[in-house]
Amino acid sequence: MSSTLRDIAPIGPTAAHPGLGLDDYQTVELLAAGLARMHLNRQHARKSLGPEDRIGTSGALPRAWRTAVTRLWWTGLAQLVDWPGDDLDVFAACRRPLDAWPIRLDLTEDDRGQVLLEGDDLSEFAEQSVALAGRQDVEAELVENRVFGLLMAAAQANGRTPEEIQAAYVALRLLLVHQPVLSDLDIIKRVRAMPAATPKGEPYVKDLVRAAYRFQPAPGTVTVRVCDSCGNPLTAPLVRCPVAGCPGQARALTMPTLEGYWVQNRATRRFHHDAGLVEDRLFQRSDALAAQLAEDDFPVRVTLERYPLMDTWDGSLRFTYGDGISECWLFDAKDTVSATLLGRCFSPPPEPEAARRFLVLAQHRATPAYRGDLERELHGRVRGITVIDETTFLRQAAQHARRLGGRA
Ligand SMILES: [Zn+2]
Known part of the structure; x- marks a missing residue:
């Protein structure tokens, strides 16, 4: 998620400049x-x-x-x-x-x-x-922020070391991206894997699910109409998925249940699931690149880290070659309607050290007009960031690995 938040104090018009210079x-x-x-x-x-x-x-x-x-x-x-x-x-x-x-x-x-x-x-x-x-x-009251807080709490409670906490965070974060609809049996399995409980005795994972999903009774088994690509529920007569950039269509998902199933609420769907789709596409294609290089026994290896430092960035790619030399690229992926609002609010975190930092735009947003509006807002305020679309980012990562391989 890592949306950088910035408070903007309201500026009232003054009598001297009525209606002039208002942003x-x-x-x-x-x-x-x-x-x-x-x-x-x-x-x-x-x-x-x-x-x-x-x-x-x-x-x-x-x-x-x-x-x-x-x-x-x-x-x-x-x-x-x-x-x-x-x-x-x-x-x-x-x-x-x-x-x-x-x-x-x-x-x-x-x-x-x-x-x-x-x-x-x-x-x-x-x-x-x-x-x-x-x-x-x-x-503080927005559902998506409450869900984010509970996600952090659940991860922290279910890990003893920073690595374990990070792994729990990634697992729960991806649960929200991969499973907008969940059987209660899935939750029982999750709780077994992450059993830490709040002082009231309720598992943290259950708290998170309650904040992010709504329960629907359906004992035994249930069939839900969902998108075959992103998994969102699709109500009839919708056939094609309405999520921007999603190529999916309706299919029937049948799940065994104990008492019923859980469906993401609207805020979680929009801010955690739909917004996470571009990140997940980048993860899957980066993993595919890494696997290809390993299979070819290429002298450069690429490793992907998802949501490094508890979501400071959406991802990092590490290129390792020679005698343990390595180089890191950091990326934040965005699927935002307004280029101007994104550009006004994007403040990349300075940490950690990296050779390059990228703001990766979902492919369906990255029109020349969108990029123009975004770059105008970033100009002079944000430095050291490359604005790039999904496909170009992955192509550049593959080319960079090959270039380093030529040197290795
Ligand atoms: Zn979809």
């Missing part, structure tokens, strides 16, 4: 954070009070939302547009693409085509904006 990406981030806060409030209300409110139609409005609406009002004033009249105008606009709003926002062309709300749910664009900006008022 429209910050306004969008504030709107998304406000919507996320309302969504959480609605979930709390559902638990404690019963009938839910539709998003944003009652209760005190979050500060991020109020700041955003004020900023929109100043922008409207500067553009001589009498909008928004009230909060409901903005709620209605959140369901329309940003380029259909009465005021013009200074966003890239790709981002102008995005919506913030799909029905009553945050869009992928809005959710990623909240996660990337790392707003403190919602961050």
